[in-house]
Amino acid sequence: MNRETIINLLIALGLIAVPLWAIWADEPFIITLATKVAILALAGVGLNIALGLGGLVSFGHAAFFGIGGYAMGILASHAQNYTPMMEWPLLIEGTKSMPVIWLVAVLASALAALLIGVLSLRTSGVYFIMITLAFGQMLYYFAISWPAYGGEDGLSIYVRNGFPGLNTLDPAQFLALCYAVLFVVLFLSSRLAKSAFGLALSGARQNEDRLRTVGIEPFRLRLVAFVISGAVTGLAGALYADLNRFVSPTMFSWHMSGEIMVFVILGGVARLFGPVAGAALFIVMEHLLGGISEYWQVFLGLTLLGVVLFARGGLIGTLAGRKVTHD
Amino acid sequence: MTDPVLVTHDICKSFGALQASRDISLDLRPGEIHALIGPNGAGKSTLIKQIAGGLRPDRGTVQFLGRDVTALDTAARARMGLARTFQISALAMEYTVLQNAVLGALGARxxxxxxxxxxxxxNDLRSAAEAALDRVGLSDQAGTVTGELSHGQRRLLEVAVALTLRPKAFLMDEPMAGLGADGSKRLTGFLDGLRDEAPILLVEHDMDAVFALADRISVLVYGQIIATGTAAEIRENPEVRKAYLGEEDQ
Structure with missing residues (x-):
């Protein structure tokens, strides 16, 4: 077992130990924080597929996070108001069932990633960053000016959606559900990184000419990676909306894209547990330093500066040393 | 089969006023090493790019395995079996030597x-990759990160990745560059045996290697092929001596 695996296991243990302690000590707020960490980490795991493996610096992942959120908000608001979403040509009703909402969130954000990817992956570098940012902002302003679903005020969902066999109103059970999703996606993402697709995708990041010379066109690889990445972040958006029981256009804003990117960079780009460590560090800083000063983001900025200047591998990279790619 | 594997017909390419390729016609026949020599700036790299697919000629066609591939991109030509090695190593530097070779085998399969x-x-990919590494003598380095290889070892890895493609023709852009006398000699010996597997279009500055290896040599000067022939013919050609060899061959 190499050092990174041990650190990953320690993070996973910590992630489980803290809420267990919180349940024992009856600290429901800590449980909510842990849930938030898991969901934001999931969004980061999604971005990490595009950014870490593929080298695609997407500054528009809030688009998928928001689409996931609104998938939940729209379906659940129709269900809670007993109004069908569509009556003709076929009757479509809202739903309060998480599995259905997740499926819709994943499909919708994957489709959006496909469209955005087809257009923006023709560019690279700064242009790619700007185009993805532009798509994110387009959706942001669209959400603001769409009165049917709350416009600027967003949508409130009174009761958290249900999952078969679980009482999602119990914070501990909802947390367990979010952890389960996170760990399943982490497992799949670790397989992806080692797969034929992962080898080629990361190869395209390192040297495009090399990929073409062995007969692989990078564009399709990147498009598929972008779609998978967007779908995972979309799933996180649906969970985030359920955590807050509230959706608003801020989920689409570029601040959100930036935050997701910060999780990945803080924790370690292309590291399996990078986004998990990053999201945890971010939330801990937000609450410890946020209690001291409302300008806590100054400290976040300094930390980020430190990571970018002196610890390019992020938290995981600093602790685990160089990435081991061979096994 | 004596049909040439690779043919260019009257390729022309200009960059503004600069004519980098002027009516270049050459062919690569089965079993041969065809060397392309010429002074710096003669347009060798531009020609290689047009043959490999990175650059479209303004006029003229490229034929590979009897098919017009002028409109195909690099990846499509590579899948047909055109294996290129680069002047400046183009490898995935974060990957191990083995991973680079597996990537080649993956592209081929x-x-x-x-x-x-x-x-x-x-297993299929891995054995194809390991066999290629073994042939160039890099098996011991399989677990080494490519960025940590010496310059010479990177050149060998380029060749190994090209081997994993099970190519129908090799396109090698200065494989000897920076190898040193020993490495150059070893690679010369290796390429010598390789021509029976697939013909090689070889761009090379190392004249010892060129004259030792090439069945035919074409001389490119100012975007134009001024002579094509055997090593002996090229040595004797007065135009070539004047334009090129005179300065370099003492």
């Missing part, structure tokens, strides 16, 4: 869109 299984445990 196809099946990039597999998301679950560990690609390094794919």
């Amino acid at each position: 196809g099946g990039v869109f597999r998301f679950f299984g560990n690609v390094l445990k794919d």
